Amino acid sequence: MVxxxxxxxxxxxxxxxxxxVLADLGGSPVLAHVVSRVRSAxxxxxxxxxxSTNVEDDPVAVLAQDxxxxxxxxxxxDVLGRFVDAVASRPDPPDVIxxxxxxxxxxxxxxxxxxxxxxxxxxxxxxxxxxxxxxxxRGLDVEAFRSxxxxxxxxxxxxxxxxxxVTLGMHTLHSDRFERGSVCSGVDDSDLxxxxxxxxxxxxxxxxxxxxxxxxAIELRAHLxxxxxxxxxxxxxxxxxxxxxxxxxTPG
Numbered sequence: 001m002v003x004x005x006x007x008x009x010x011x012x013x014x015x016x017x018x019x020x021v022l023a024d025l026g027g028s029p030v031l032a033h034v035v036s037r038v039r040s041a042x043x044x045x046x047x048x049x050x051x052s053t054n055v056e057d058d059p060v061a062v063l064a065q066d067x068x069x070x071x072x073x074x075x076x077x078d079v080l081g082r083f084v085d086a087v088a089s090r091p092d093p094p095d096v097i098x099x100x101x102x103x104x105x106x107x108x109x110x111x112x113x114x115x116x117x118x119x120x121x122x123x124x125x126x127x128x129x130x131x132x133x134x135x136x137x138r139g140l141d142v143e144a145f146r147s148x149x150x151x152x153x154x155x156x157x158x159x160x161x162x163x164x165x166v167t168l169g170m171h172t173l174h175s176d177r178f179e180r181g182s183v184c185s186g187v188d189d190s191d192l193x194x195x196x197x198x199x200x201x202x203x204x205x206x207x208x209x210x211x212x213x214x215x216x217a218i219e220l221r222a223h224l225x226x227x228x229x230x231x232x233x234x235x236x237x238x239x240x241x242x243x244x245x246x247x248x249x250t251p252g
Contacts, residue, residue, distance in 0.1 A: 002120050004144075005094035006044045006112075007072075007086055008034055009079065009166070010102025012056045020196050021102040022059055026209035028216050030196055031060065033105035033209075035067050036216030040223055041112040043120070044098060050086045052076040060102075078163045084154050087147060096120065097150055099143045099166055103196040105205060106214070108140050108226035114183045115142040126152075127170045128181040135184045139194025140226060143167050149178055189230050193243050200243040207239050208232055 010021045010031055021031040039047045049064040049071045051057040064071035072089055074082030087097060096119060100107060111130060119128040126149040130136050153169040162169050170178045196202055212224060212232060233240055
């Protein structure tokens with residue numbers, strides 16, 4: 001059986017919205033929503049949080065402990081190295097690593113499984129994602145890659161950007177060294193913004209979390225499929241307009 005380690009990248013420092021991963025969203029921290037949804041993915045064997053050793057990130061580690069998952073702490077700037085060390089810290093080395101970020105509280109377990117399934121089902125692939133081309137809402141972003149791909153990316157990384165952005169080498173700078181695959185949905189919903197980077201994002205997502213009762217849970221639970229969340233947004237264009245003006249996210 002393939003062992004899949006999902007690593008949630010989370011820090012308290014953010015230029016646009018400091019402390020966003022612990023911001024309240026419908027009565028729970030944003031990161032608690034992310035953890036609940038990642039753990040509910042059928043093909044995820046283990047979930048952990050990766051943060052820095054800076055004291056500012058102590059609350060992230062405390063929340064991970066409260067949620068019952070492990071937390072690996074490493075370099076602030078060398079996030080790629082932090083991932084390598086996080087993988088090495090596991091007693092049973094994972095075959096596949098899944099990278100998500102702690103500011104995406106509506107992550108969909110089904111979309112996560114689809115990205116993992118594509119990688120696991122094709123032995124020629126090193127890296128898969130649902131972000132290029134993008135058809136899912138921004139904030140359902142998932143990347144999966146083999147342990148061997150992570151090791152090669154770390155070996156090839158020669159710039160600060162490569163060390164800071166874990167998968168930059170895989171999908172851009174050294175793309176000729178990695179076989180990549182992409183998952184697309186049948187409908188283009190890339191205009192929807194479900195990530196938390198600005199106060200407006202938190203306000204918009206707070207509306208849908210309250211309206212649809214999208215509360216997280218420490219135990220595994222069935223989450224409302226993202227298509228039903230999309231339907232709610234389409235029925236409320238005034239909510240969509242609340243954060244549409246904000247900058248889009250560049251993968252990395």
